[in-house]
Amino acid sequence: MKTIFNKTSAIILTVICMIALMSSCKKNNDDVIVEGTANLRVVNSVQGSSSQDFYQRDTKLTTSAVAYGESSGYLTAQSGASSVSFRNSGSTTANVSASVGIKANASYTVFYYTNASGTAQLNGFEDDNTAPASGKSKVRFVNVGSALANSINVVAAGGASLTAGLTFGYSSPYSTIDANTALNVNILSSANTTVIPGTTFQSGKIYTIWFDATNTTTASYHVIVQN
Missing domain, CATH: 2.60.40 (Immunoglobulin-like)
Known part of the structure; x- marks a missing residue:
């Protein structure tokens, strides 16, 4: 962070x-x-x-x-x-x-x-505004969901962990992913999963994804395209 x-x-x-x-x-x-x-x-x-x-x-x-x-x-x-x-x-x-x-x-x-x-x-x-290689996207996550009961985990489709235990008020480091990769977001000890579709992530783009919430167990996501 x-x-x-x-x-x-x-x-x-x-x-x-x-x-x-x-x-x-x-x-x-x-x-x-x-x-x-x-x-x-x-x-x-x-x-x-x-x-x-x-x-x-x-x-x-x-x-x-x-x-x-x-x-x-x-x-x-x-x-x-x-x-x-x-x-x-x-x-x-x-x-x-x-x-x-x-x-x-x-x-x-x-x-x-x-x-x-x-x-x-x-x-x-x-912000890190250095563009990723062709075919890749770069993304970081910010937790401003004060309603959430626990920290946030983000896993790429296929099982790679991008951030684990992201607590309120903090940002993750940037991760590089393949473009068009879907992400699964869940709250520690919650069975609910929020899916960020792969179409969100385009080749060569950099993203900040921030999370808030209206309940304790499900994160809502918002996308900022940095470049």
């Missing part, structure tokens, strides 16, 4: 910048400034929510509010240390905000979701 949206001290961000971005980091007082931009795609995975605007500091990045089940295209954000937030369309009040560190020239998918108690949360995962 690669995650960026954790509350991180300026000291830690300075170390990260020194290691990963030495040519583009500089320190001014206690703030870390990374020169450059990054790409952020935002997803609204909260059932029944208002459409969401996404802000970096007090600048709205989304041109159109994102409804439940939808994702934006890539938005251009400043890299480095800053705050980000989701807000109901037209509102100045944040539903959730976080202090984050964003790598220059990287791409991320950022999720708006809620935990089991209904508290709004956000997290972002770094």
Whole structure:
């Protein structure tokens, strides 16, 4: 799992910048400034929510509010240390905000979701946009299904496990599969299986599949085509 949206001290961000971005980091007082931009795609995975605007500091990045089940295209954000937030369309009040560190020239998918108690949360995962070989597809999975009683397992048709024990709020690594391969999704200790048809996965394409749920034993899937 690669995650960026954790509350991180300026000291830690300075170390990260020194290691990963030495040519583009500089320190001014206690703030870390990374020169450059990054790409952020935002997803609204909260059932029944208002459409969401996404802000970096007090600048709205989304041109159109994102409804439940939808994702934006890539938005251009400043890299480095800053705050980000989701807000109901037209509102100045944040539903959730976080202090984050964003790598220059990287791409991320950022999720708006809620935990089991209904508290709004956000997290972002770094995207791998390197296309797979011809005849192959690349896919990762994100569990934002707070209603699910247990973790998620995904198995390709033919029996190969793609992810096992994917817990709430986490992303799996990317897996490479043959194009047109169906996937079976089930919840630990549940007999229910959700099938993602093979026609979903085309040659040369990259996918993020995120899961939510309306009950404790069955995952619902949503497909984002990254390229």
